[in-house]
Amino acid sequence: MALVRYLNPEHIYIRCPLDSKEAALEWLALAVAQSGIGIPQETLRDKLFEREETMSTGIGNAVGVPHTLVPGIKGLHVYVATLKQPIPFDSVDGKPVVVLIGLFGDPDTPGLSLGALATLGRILRDERFVDALWKASTKEQVYRLLREREGKRES
């Protein structure tokens, strides 16, 4: 799936100074609300925390993929944040998280979010790729890394 199609380069945030999972989710809700998605911050926040209660979105390999489906959102919106320092995220492998990829989708078209999650699950298994994302110093670098990686299948 062409994930970057749903990623506005302006929605990439570099070396965010967050210190906990809760702070990260709060910050993400605020960033998404302020980006003009048309959903209040509180709604986004509640939906993100509700999703985390089901099971952590710390998918391992130092990546968190907080995501939710929110009525009123059209299509799919992707947000990427690299963190200044690793933060605990209740990840499946116990590792702290250094990269966050947020997905916000339309509940009427869950297939879009499913496809995006499947793509993320595939490309984020590569530790070197995650490390490269974390160490990227500009939005453009992160965007380029994602664009190049999503088209490649592991051998």
Add this chain to the structure above:
Amino acid sequence: MWALVYILNEDRYLTEVLEALLEIGVPGASILDSVGMLQFLSQEIPIFAGFRSILKGSKPYNKIILSVIRDQELLQQALATIDLTVGGIENGKRGILFTLPVEHLIGPGPETLGD
């Protein structure tokens, strides 16, 4: 010759559907247990766990009825019978029914399949 495949997501209708098929002259079928892709992923793969909420109320497992039917008239009758038995497949969201042409059949014929 046709393969009839009905993925029934409410197994309380299984017996009724099989009995109805027998009554109209479909002599056999195989019954398989199955699970939907999203159901499986949401239970087994953490990244998809959030989709459990949109599956609330749906059954975790399906039954697949697989039958080979030689006669097209009987096939049409079988489709109508299944639809009637489950109270409307589409309206009741009671699974997916489709048919496929069968080019070759090796082994027992449709008359004995599933026996």
